[in-house]
Amino acid sequence: MNIRSETVQDYLAIAEVNTLAFGQENEAKLIEEIRHSKRYIPKLSLVAEVESLVVGHILFSYIDLVGEETLQVLGLAPMAVLPNFQKQGIGSALVKAGLEIANARKEAIVIVLGHPQFYSRFGFKPSVNYEIESPFPVPEEYFMVKPLQNYQEIYKGKVVYPRAFESI
Numbered sequence: 001m002n003i004r005s006e007t008v009q010d011y012l013a014i015a016e017v018n019t020l021a022f023g024q025e026n027e028a029k030l031i032e033e034i035r036h037s038k039r040y041i042p043k044l045s046l047v048a049e050v051e052s053l054v055v056g057h058i059l060f061s062y063i064d065l066v067g068e069e070t071l072q073v074l075g076l077a078p079m080a081v082l083p084n085f086q087k088q089g090i091g092s093a094l095v096k097a098g099l100e101i102a103n104a105r106k107e108a109i110v111i112v113l114g115h116p117q118f119y120s121r122f123g124f125k126p127s128v129n130y131e132i133e134s135p136f137p138v139p140e141e142y143f144m145v146k147p148l149q150n151y152q153e154i155y156k157g158k159v160v161y162p163r164a165f166e167s168i
């Protein structure tokens with residue numbers, strides 16, 4: 001398996017992976033909208049390929065953390081692995097690769113809404129531990145933060161997602 005940043009040639013395959021993994025087209029459309037926005041970070045849209053076939057994808061893009069000032073932080077969403085390739089470590093490898101790139105870029109935190117058993121493996125903790133508030137009415141363990149090497153205490157407040165996320 002190889003992990004690399006996406007290129008324009010991957011767009012169709014990425015849409016397909018997301019549509020098959022989620023059983024709907026909303027996530028693929030969200031990815032397209034983010035690509036057309038200022039929140040898009042090409043280096044942090046990663047594909048996992050097996051024998052040149054794109055089997056997994058993860059996207060980190062900028063979302064807002066609104067506290068005393070508004071700071072841009074990374075949001076992890078969506079992530080998808082083709083059904084036949086799930087539970088083989090591909091999703092985990094994508095998360096780890098993304099966190100390494102985020103650290104190298106000196107980003108401060110990554111936010112995710114997802115399953116605590118899965119994301120806690122990578123050091124994600126409930127956002128309330130960092131005084132970061134979720135915009136969604138979900139149990140607090142599902143809204144998580146991974147502080148990176150560049151984390152500082154100024155990263156506090158309420159998370160605001162761009163409108164494009166309302167579709168998922």
Ligand SMILES: CC(C)(COP(=O)(O)OP(=O)(O)OC[C@H]1O[C@@H](n2cnc3c(N)ncnc32)[C@H](O)[C@@H]1OP(=O)(O)O)[C@@H](O)C(=O)NCCC(=O)NCCS
Pocket residue numbers: 021022077078079080081082085086087088089090091092093114115117118
């Ligand atoms: C979530 C997803 C990307 C994980 O990819 P993957 O390649 O299967 O992940 P890995 O093989 O690295 O890890 C799988 C582990 O995560 C756990 N896991 C994955 N999704 C889970 C979920 N929704 N709830 C609970 N546990 C989950 C699995 O039980 C498994 O645990 P194990 O290692 O103890 O068996 C993949 O299952 C997927 O595409 N799901 C559909 C889309 C989705 O829900 N995306 C996440 C929200 S953005």
